[in-house]
Amino acid sequence: MNNVHIKVIGVGKIKEKYFTAGIAEYQKRLRAFAKVDLVQVRDEKAPESLSAAEMEQVKAVEGARILEKIKDSDWVIALAIEGKQRDSEVFAKEIADLGTYGHPDITFVIGGSLGLSPAVMQRANDTLSFGKLTLPHQLMRLVLMEQIYRAFMINAGRPYHK
Numbered sequence: 001m002n003n004v005h006i007k008v009i010g011v012g013k014i015k016e017k018y019f020t021a022g023i024a025e026y027q028k029r030l031r032a033f034a035k036v037d038l039v040q041v042r043d044e045k046a047p048e049s050l051s052a053a054e055m056e057q058v059k060a061v062e063g064a065r066i067l068e069k070i071k072d073s074d075w076v077i078a079l080a081i082e083g084k085q086r087d088s089e090v091f092a093k094e095i096a097d098l099g100t101y102g103h104p105d106i107t108f109v110i111g112g113s114l115g116l117s118p119a120v121m122q123r124a125n126d127t128l129s130f131g132k133l134t135l136p137h138q139l140m141r142l143v144l145m146e147q148i149y150r151a152f153m154i155n156a157g158r159p160y161h162k
């Protein structure tokens, strides 16, 4: 598992201190298990007044910035409400298997306020849904970090997961 390198790509800066503090805490805890990089790409302004075409354009521009941060060898997991749900044990096993079977560079991608572009979804090797509820993208980063930490604790057989 130590060969696994995790990258979490998010759109826009995290403004609230309570999110950054939580994310930093899980990043610190994860140091014992894997290298975890947090990558932010610039967001586009997305006022309520945007037309459908303009919204697609915002997602396309943000998506191009995301794709620039992805290497050909990365195994990309796109976070999407309509994506694939699994329980924490299955998620943990998938991470372990990716490390074991030739995909140690695992990149998670979280969309901006309008979501991910079709180009990013096409590049994704897999999707991950946390259920049908819409979570704010900043909180999503924190929740994802906790689940990644949980996965490593499960795989290490440590008493965290109940």
Ligand SMILES: C[S@@+](CC[C@H](N)C(=O)[O-])C[C@H]1O[C@@H](n2cnc3c(N)ncnc32)[C@H](O)[C@@H]1O
Pocket (backbone or CB within 6 Å): 078, 079, 080, 081, 083, 109, 110, 111, 112, 113, 114, 115, 116, 128, 129, 130, 131, 132, 133, 134, 135, 136, 137, 140
């Ligand atoms: C505010 S949401 C975007 C909402 C947008 N209407 C959509 O359908 O993608 C921002 C990002 O957070 C992530 N996200 C939010 N809720 C999620 C969930 N329940 N499961 C997986 N990802 C989620 C997705 O990556 C999404 O692109």
